[in-house]
Amino acid sequence: TNDILDQLPLNGKSVLITAGPTYEALDPVRFIGNHSSGKMGFEIAKSAANLGAKVTLVSGPTHQNIDHNHVTLKPVVSAQEMYNEVHKHFKDSDIAILSAAVADYRPKKVADKKIKKKDSTFTIELEKTKDILKSLGEAKSDQFLVGFALETNNELENAKGKLRSKNLDLIVLNSLQDKGAGFGVSTNKVTFITSTDEVIEHELKSKTEVAHDLMQQILKQLHA
Numbered sequence: 001t002n003d004i005l006d007q008l009p010l011n012g013k014s015v016l017i018t019a020g021p022t023y024e025a026l027d028p029v030r031f032i033g034n035h036s037s038g039k040m041g042f043e044i045a046k047s048a049a050n051l052g053a054k055v056t057l058v059s060g061p062t063h064q065n066i067d068h069n070h071v072t073l074k075p076v077v078s079a080q081e082m083y084n085e086v087h088k089h090f091k092d093s094d095i096a097i098l099s100a101a102v103a104d105y106r107p108k109k110v111a112d113k114k115i116k117k118k119d120s121t122f123t124i125e126l127e128k129t130k131d132i133l134k135s136l137g138e139a140k141s142d143q144f145l146v147g148f149a150l151e152t153n154n155e156l157e158n159a160k161g162k163l164r165s166k167n168l169d170l171i172v173l174n175s176l177q178d179k180g181a182g183f184g185v186s187t188n189k190v191t192f193i194t195s196t197d198e199v200i201e202h203e204l205k206s207k208t209e210v211a212h213d214l215m216q217q218i219l220k221q222l223h224a
């Protein structure tokens with residue numbers, strides 16, 4: 001056909017993306033969450049869609065908006081909901097990019113009524129959530145799998161460890177060293193590490209540009 005989209009590099013490809021935080025309920029009105037804005041994941045979704053991909057964007061609660069013909073937003077709240085939604089789509093995906101800031105622990109018991117204040121101290125017992133990215137690394141056949149790593153020390157070593165233990169093709173190391181990087185800001189300082197141990201450092205850039213760089217890196221590895 002003459003469709004202009006036929007000429008885009010990700011035409012006919014399905015891309016699965018996670019974004020935002022997860023909220024882990026404590027009772028009907030309270031949760032444990034984090035400061036992830038979702039901006040990075042939403043920018044990646046736009047970037048992939050602009051390259052012709054069909055995008056499924058599984059996102060925890062954010063204030064981000066997206067209006068793109070090729071992006072389907074699947075809103076979730078908890079880590080378990082994100083896990084379930086991601087596994088619905090993974091088999092039919094060509095590329096999965098997991099940028100969500102998933103809670104590592106959730107309250108072991110969720111009260112069905114609002115917890116009343118009582119003693120001067122209060123202890124919450126937490127249990128581990130499932131590692132969504134790791135589960136995809138175990139389930140993957142020929143999907144290209146990308147993870148993120150947020151590190152404050154031993155950055156490269158820790159990121160390489162995650163790349164291996166989660167069976168990834170590429171990991172994006174997020175440096176919190178820099179003031180304009182990370183949560184709640186529109187810039188990010190990232191380093192890409194590939195499964196063949198190539199390390200590609202980038203300058204502090206807008207999240208839009210980081211998303212673009214990431215998609216170019218994925219295309220490069222797919223065509224290698």
Ligand code: CTP
Nearest residue numbers: 098099100102129130131132133147148149150
């Ligand atoms: N991740 C996930 N599910 C989880 C925890 C993390 O899918 N339950 C994904 C994140 O989306 C990210 C990658 O795993 O792509 C790394 O997340 P990060 O928090 O940096 O590492 P963890 O493996 O959780 O280890 P830690 O927090 O102890 O450094």
Ligand code: CA
Nearest residue numbers: 101102103104
């Ligand atoms: Ca974590």
